[in-house]
Amino acid sequence: MIEHIGNRYIENRPVYSANAFQEEHKKKDRYHKTFLDHLKVCCSCSTQKAKGIALSLLPIASWLPAYRIKEWLLSDIVSGISTGLVCVLQGLAYALLVNIPPSYGLYAAFFPIITYFFLGTSRHIAVGPFPVLSIMVGATVMRLSSMDNSDAMDSNNSSMSSNSSLDDYRVMVAATVTVLSGIVQLLLGVLQVGFLVIYLSESLISGFTTAAAVHVLVSQLKFMLQLSVPSHTDPFSLFKILNSLFTQIEKTNIADLVTSLIILFILFVVKEINQRYRTKLPVPIPIELIMTVIATGVSYGFDFEGRFNVTVIGDMPSGFEPPITYDLETIQGTIGDSFSIAIVGFAVAFSVASVYSLKHDYAIDGNQELIALGVSNIFTGSFKGFAASTALSRSAIQESTGGKTQIAGILSAIIVLIFIQNLGFLLAPLQKSVLAALALGNLKGMLMQFTEIRRLWRKDKYDCLIWIVTFIFVTVLGLALGLAASVAFQLLTIVFRTQFPKCSTLASVGRSNIYKNKKDYSDIYEPEGVKIFRCPSPIYFANINFFKQKLIDAVGFSPLRILRKRNKALKKIRKLQKRGLLQVTPKGFICTADGMKDSDEELDNNQVEELNQPINTTDLPFQIDWNANLPLSIAVPRIDLHSLILDFSAVSFLDVSSMRGLKAILQAFIRIKVDVYIVGADDDFIEKLQRCEFFDDEVKDSIFFLTIHDAVLHILMKKDDSTSKFTYNQVPVETKF
DSSP: OEEEETTEEEEOOOOOBHHHHHHHSOOOOOOOOOHHHHHHHHHOOOHHHHHHHHHHHOTHHHHSTTOOHHHHHHHHHHHHHHHHHHHHHHHHHHHHHHTSOTHHHHHHHHHHHHHHHHHOOOSSOOEEOOHHHHHHHHHHHHHHHOTTOHHHHHHTHHHHHHSSSHHHHHHHHHHHHHHHHHHHHHHHHHTTOGGGGGGSOHHHHHHHHHHHHHHHHHHHHHHHHTOOOOOOOSTTHHHHHHHHHHHTGGGOOHHHHHHHHHHHHHHHHHHHHHHHTTTTOSSOOOHHHHHHHHHHHHHHHTTHHHHHOOOBOOOOOOSOOOOOOOOHHHHHHHHHHHHHHHHHHHHHHHHHHHHHHHHHTOOOOHHHHHHHHHHHHHHHHHTTOOOOEEOHHHHHHHHHTTOOSTHHHHHHHHHHHHIIIIIGGGGTTOBHHHHHHHHHHTTHHHHGGGGHHHHHHHHOHHHHHHHHHHHHHHHHHOHHHHHHHHHHHHHHHHHHHHHSOOOEEEEEETTSSOEEETTSOSSEEOOTTEEEEEOOSOBOTTTHHHHHHHHHHHHTSOHHHHHHHHHHHHHHHHHHHHTTOEEEETTEEEEOOSOOOOOHHHHHHHOHHHHTSOOOOTTSSSOOOTTSOOOTTOOOOOOOOOEEEEEOTTOOOBOHHHHHHHHHHHHHHHHTTOEEEEESOOHHHHHHHHHTTOOOSSSOGGGEESSHHHHHHHHHHHTOTTOSEEEETTEEEEOOO
């Protein structure tokens, strides 16, 4: 019973051990479904279930009938046109990252939108090329098609001879890895394992995208400077590319450099204006479109290609090309990269979709997003596009210009389609350095993530370390290998956190029933002879030794050492008693022997197992008080601990190895007459210990109590058996056993 007076309360209830609580409050009988039960539900069929599956696989069937034409259509039209123009420019720009002709970027901007319109669950993200994915695909393309790599030439000789040019082969490689990444995403979605993205933490994604932005920056310098730089895809490739750039810096095309720097400057200024006055501007200023029109007109009017020898996009074929023909050797060479591309693409798209779903209050399905992105990439790759996800800037434009649904997305695809079919020739005079500047202009948000280091350092050192290590790994080792190493390091930090938990000794704060780390407070109460030890992590094979050492440090002695010392002392006492050299008086022992010749080293080496056994004094005509004065020749450390409370409220599981170690140290404490209590353990935890035969004649299941306070009150009751009530912080507590 709990009574409250103002902001204070008085609680009057029995002190509960786990067994006593179960006896007084019976648990309900619940049926726990087995694997077969879940399988039956999965394999069952009904009209309602079929309808639910159809709606989940085709989300458009749920939101399109509820579309508000009068309220949303105009906003979606404006948003679709604005986003479509940006899609055209980003598609062309990001194609340079893939090292394929810019026209293929239009395919990558068009096809994913079509399939996502029917299969996607997010209403606001703009699906299409993403710079990080583009650079990852580009790394795969250059690894397989590099003319400097003789192994790649040997393994792909048949493919090279069957294609008309190196560009065609690169397009095939990009399309192949895109299809394979789509297949991976589709399989993950069908198998309902979208939860795998949780292994990419926010810190890891931030560090990865920042490092990828650095790779994008370096890769675009050759277009801005118009230098011929050999491809490098192995570790340290970033530094090799920089070395090639600096060794050829005198060959820089000044016209390309000046043009790209002017474009970059204007992009950064206008984007800052868009960001600062986003609440006042009806729509963001479409600076990419404006600069593209101006740069194309200036390049055409002043004949930059002829006068300054700049590199331009050139003629772009109108219409679509026939589907890709696959090559087995190319598939074998790209299948490894497809996994990292699939995971990163989904992680970025899902994180952006989650932001907008929370903002606009609707649900998204991670598994359906995998299916939607998988089908989109398969469709895109089949028609010679490259991997799609979502670009942060493009999605922001679609949402900020009033986009309500994917109707805006389908309208943006129509804009891209118009350029593919009829207007592509207008962009022929556009310099590639302008496209490189447009690509770099969208990296500001990613590069500004360096400021995350300071914030993470203040909040969590481990997350900060993950960010820094991820950035270093991806920068040095490359995107795919760096991502794998970063994920491994991140998982390793989890092991470190559990392997070396922050164990602490607790005490009552202000003589209340609130127990905190006694190092953090001055007004504490710790019952005499009682230690309360807390472990805030699972206990398993990797940290059981650390747990035992921390427990020994907390109590101030090793129970096993005390046990062995007492057993050795008992042997000596028995010898003295048999020889008649030991007398027992009310004041203690009187020993008439000069000394013992037994070697401590001999006892330790030859009788260790015997020394670890429980202390048995039934054959002696007297009792031994191990904290009293013993015969002069016998030395046993004294201990003032009589009760040990282990707070396992944060221990989620024990494995078999840790059970053995825990049982051994509990037995050692019990054998030296230290009572052990475990508090906070849930019923499943206790049942698992019972199944694993954790309990025996020494370690009993009665050691479990509901809370620390229950265990403390139980200990105080044992020390004062004559009273049925006692006062703890002036609050009467009734005890029942």
